[in-house]
Amino acid sequence: MVTAYVGGTAVSIGWADQRSSLTELIYQTVTEALSDAEAVIDDFDAVVCACHDLVDGRSLSSMITAPAAGAYMKDEVRVSDDGAVALALATARVEAGLSDGCLVVAWGRASESSVDAVSGTAYDPFFHRPFGITDLAVSRMRAARWFSERDLSDDERRTARRERSLRASNAPNSAESDLEGLWPLRDEELPRFADVVAALTLSPRSSDVAVAGVGQASEPYRPEDRPLLRFDALTRAGDRALGEAGTSAHELSMVEVDGMTLFDEAIAIESLGLAEPGRGIGALSQNPHWNASGGSAAGYCPPAMGLVRCVSAVRGLRDLGGGYALGTGAGPVSAQTQTAVVFKASQ
Amino acid sequence: MTPAIVGVGQTPYRGRHEGADAATLMSRAVRACLADADMEMHAVDGIVASLAPDALVGAKDMDRASVGRLAMGKPMVRVNTGGTSGSAALLTAADYVRSGRWRVALAVGLERMGQATSAAGLFNTIFDPFFERDLPMSTITMASLRASMLMSRYGYEAEHWARIAVRNHRHARRNSYAHLHLDVDEADVMASRMLAWPIHLYEACPSSEGACAVLIVNEDHVGDRKAAWIRGTGSVTDTYWMGDRFNRPEGSLVDLPTLRLAAEGAFSAAGLRTAHDVDVVEIHAPFSSAEAMAYPALGLCDPEDGPSFALASTETDHRPVINPSGGPQAANPVSAAALIRVAECAQQVRGRAGEHQVAGARWALATGQGGATQFSTVIIVSSERETT
Numbered sequence: 001m002v003t004a005y006v007g008g009t010a011v012s013i014g015w016a017d018q019r020s021s022l023t024e025l026i027y028q029t030v031t032e033a034l035s036d037a038e039a040v041i042d043d044f045d046a047v048v049c050a051c052h053d054l055v056d057g058r059s060l061s062s063m064i065t066a067p068a069a070g071a072y073m074k075d076e077v078r079v080s081d082d083g084a085v086a087l088a089l090a091t092a093r094v095e096a097g098l099s100d101g102c103l104v105v106a107w108g109r110a111s112e113s114s115v116d117a118v119s120g121t122a123y124d125p126f127f128h129r130p131f132g133i134t135d136l137a138v139s140r141m142r143a144a145r146w147f148s149e150r151d152l153s154d155d156e157r158r159t160a161r162r163e164r165s166l167r168a169s170n171a172p173n174s175a176e177s178d179l180e181g182l183w184p185l186r187d188e189e190l191p192r193f194a195d196v197v198a199a200l201t202l203s204p205r206s207s208d209v210a211v212a213g214v215g216q217a218s219e220p221y222r223p224e225d226r227p228l229l230r231f232d233a234l235t236r237a238g239d240r241a242l243g244e245a246g247t248s249a250h251e252l253s254m255v256e257v258d259g260m261t262l263f264d265e266a267i268a269i270e271s272l273g274l275a276e277p278g279r280g281i282g283a284l285s286q287n288p289h290w291n292a293s294g295g296s297a298a299g300y301c302p303p304a305m306g307l308v309r310c311v312s313a314v315r316g317l318r319d320l321g322g323g324y325a326l327g328t329g330a331g332p333v334s335a336q337t338q339t340a341v342v343f344k345a346s347q
Numbered sequence: 348m349t350p351a352i353v354g355v356g357q358t359p360y361r362g363r364h365e366g367a368d369a370a371t372l373m374s375r376a377v378r379a380c381l382a383d384a385d386m387e388m389h390a391v392d393g394i395v396a397s398l399a400p401d402a403l404v405g406a407k408d409m410d411r412a413s414v415g416r417l418a419m420g421k422p423m424v425r426v427n428t429g430g431t432s433g434s435a436a437l438l439t440a441a442d443y444v445r446s447g448r449w450r451v452a453l454a455v456g457l458e459r460m461g462q463a464t465s466a467a468g469l470f471n472t473i474f475d476p477f478f479e480r481d482l483p484m485s486t487i488t489m490a491s492l493r494a495s496m497l498m499s500r501y502g503y504e505a506e507h508w509a510r511i512a513v514r515n516h517r518h519a520r521r522n523s524y525a526h527l528h529l530d531v532d533e534a535d536v537m538a539s540r541m542l543a544w545p546i547h548l549y550e551a552c553p554s555s556e557g558a559c560a561v562l563i564v565n566e567d568h569v570g571d572r573k574a575a576w577i578r579g580t581g582s583v584t585d586t587y588w589m590g591d592r593f594n595r596p597e598g599s600l601v602d603l604p605t606l607r608l609a610a611e612g613a614f615s616a617a618g619l620r621t622a623h624d625v626d627v628v629e630i631h632a633p634f635s636s637a638e639a640m641a642y643p644a645l646g647l648c649d650p651e652d653g654p655s656f657a658l659a660s661t662e663t664d665h666r667p668v669i670n671p672s673g674g675p676q677a678a679n680p681v682s683a684a685a686l687i688r689v690a691e692c693a694q695q696v697r698g699r700a701g702e703h704q705v706a707g708a709r710w711a712l713a714t715g716q717g718g719a720t721q722f723s724t725v726i727i728v729s730s731e732r733e734t735t
Contacts, residue, residue, distance in 0.1 A: 001446065001447050047584075052407075053400055053401055053402070053427070054401055054402075054407050058472060058473070058476075059400040059401075059402050059469060059470070059472040059473045060399070060400055060427070060428075060429040060473040060717075060718060062427070062428065063429070063473060063587045063718040063719070063721055064475070064587045066584055067584070067585075067586050067587055071584040072584065072585070072586055073583060073584070073585065073597070073604075073605070073608065074583065074584060075581075075582045075583060075584075076582070076583075076584040076722075077426060077428060077435050077438070077439060077582065078426070078427055078428050079424055079425060079426055079427070079439075080398070080401075080408070080425045080426070080427040081424055081425050085424055088424075089424065089439060089442065089443075091446075092442045092443050092445075092446035092448055093442050093446070095446040095447070095448070096348075096442055096445035096446040096447075097445075098442060098445065118407065119407070121401075121406060121407040122406065122407035122408045122411060124412070125405075125406065214448065216393070216422030216423075216424075217420055217421070217422060218415065218418045218420055218421060218422060218423045219415075219420065220415060220416075221411050221412045221415035221416065232420075233420070236420065331411075331423075332407070332408045332411060333408060333411045336411055336415060337411075337422070337423050
């Protein structure tokens with residue numbers, strides 16, 4: 001099996017920039033990734049995109065967006081799924097010897113519609129939607145369950161919020177959000193919805209970062225059939241990816257977990273075995289290399305976030321100059337599916 | 348490593364499947380597929396679902412509920428490339444198998460467009476909101492533009508479209524899964540209602556619901572199973588804007604350069620030269636005229652000879668046999684249609700196509716077309732793992 005190496009990366013996070021259409025944002029971000037890779041578009045024979053019609057606001061939206069991502073006259077496929085799934089598929093293609101260079105691109109523009117309202121249309125129309133169930137509503141339930149079953153001191157919670165905001169303030173572009181007052185979550189624990197585009201180049205040509213392991217798993221469709229305080233799919237996906245990479249969670253130098261809120265991120269940390277149940281929030285704030293990017297507070301719009309987390313993991317690994325990094329991506333219907341990707345510094 | 352198709356399952360295709368929810372339809376196809384492969388669900392390593400525009404079914408990510416019921420914790424991926432979603436799902440599943448990450452992969456396509464108040468109205472929303480939707484551009488008018496271009500450039504006439512339709516409907520009468528089993532002649536077709544000139548009703552696809560499942564395995568898992576080896580694949584994407592596809596060196600709007608390039612890649616991998624080297628061709632074309640665009644791209648004829656080839660292809664003894672299943676004109680569940688092309692090809696080379704079996708079929712080619720002929724796929728299967 002051929003090894004897939006990461007070349008260039010790029011992330012664009014902004015809000016309602018009227019100077020740029022969605023296709024322009026995608027084109028600019030892919031151009032930056034190519035520049036970061038010191039490559040040109042002709043170096044790539046394939047593109048894997050992650051985006052969603054209902055987020056883009058147009059049926060079969062990839063008709064207009066895929067060419068902007070570099071797909072013209074290339075082998076291109078679009079997953080209506082999280083960006084980390086696109087990375088997993090691209091990795092498989094390179095490993096199979098089917099691609100000598102693959103662009104992976106994911107996006108979502110939250111400023112154009114209510115992404116959370118869109119998420120609600122994935123839920124059962126008879127038993128869920130009348131109750132206003134959306135991805136954010138389920139996240140709020142998780143937080144409520146946390147408070148009912150676990151201890152969390154005000155100090156620890158305050159520290160976690162402060163640390164998360166501090167890390168998010170380092171984000172390169174501004175993100176705005178009008179979310180507030182969503183009990184039991186405080187504003188700083190919520191995602192900062194934004195216009196997000198992420199791009200990454202992958203190829204069999206050796207570089208300083210290799211994809212060392214990939215894991216994917218799923219859970220039942222109905223949120224009520226899943227435990228609220230665990231992401232079992234992430235546990236399995238993480239185990240698979242780490243096992244393939246020949247490392248363990250505690251040997252990771254850098255971790256970037258995808259979660260809609262602070263509590264989702266903490267549950268993800270626990271589900272990966274990085275913290276004991278109930279200790280995830282404290283662990284997140286205490287470890288500067290876990291969601292160093294600020295996570296969803298630095299800008300959030302599905303289905304781009306898994307690729308954003310992976311790009312952040314790669315960048316963090318490059319800054320550290322060695323070791324292993326993990327990036328995760330959560331799928332729709334309140335993280336029914338999970339993808340985990342382990343990167344290894346190879347030089 | 349050559350992946351192989353060892354199981355196929357389909358539901359009958361109907362305008363609406365009353366009394367069956369999406370998960371039930373999908374599970375029927377999957378159970379039939381697993382039974383065909385003599386394999387259990389626990390042996391499957393991952394599932395790739397094909398689901399085209401969410402708006403057709405009125406729910407986001409319908410695959411999450413239906414595939415989720417089958418997945419039992421396995422990896423699930425959803426592909427959406429419009430009409431090519433089904434073939435893209437199969438290619439994605441094959442990619443995972445080729446990489447060694449999965450040994451057994453399930454590709455499933457599910458369509459519930461009978462739930463839409465107006466499929467045509469929904470398909471209008473794939474077009475540009477400022478320059479195209481008000482025309483009004485739809486999949487039918489988009490196809491009619493191409494048909495008129497074929498007629499003016501290459502001399503096709505109304506009779507060609509009608510004869511192609513008659514052949515496809517003749518084939519479909521022997522396919523129990525097909526939505527339509529029309530017994531029509533050329534006069535019937537030309538007398539049918541005009542949808543958008545020059546496309547008549549019987550030259551167009553129906554709006555169909557149903558599900559199709561295909562099981563792909565690596566070589567080690569074939570064993571004694573009847574296999575359709577995936578010998579060549581190709582997938583190419585074009586620009587969106589039709590105006591940019593008229594006068595360019597790559598080929599015009601009706602020359603389908605993406606299909607030609609996809610076919611060239613597939614032929615090369617399979618050790619073939621043109622579609623004349625296969626026994627069966629399943630062309631993903633919802634309209635007679637759309638099928639004609641594929642002939643030159645697949646190397647079946649030169650563009651100028653398209654009209655004569657079209658007529659010849661409708662003869663009962665023509666080889667390769669085109670659309671022995673009846674093709675999309677007899678059943679077009681959008682999300683599954685391109686996967687059905689591959690499934691039908693697989694059944695042909697496995698000798699399991701039933702009443703519409705082409706005698707002695709060893710090689711078969713399936714095309715996929717998506718968007719406004721923007722996305723093209725070609726998949727070649729054979730009963731032979733290697734060419735000796």
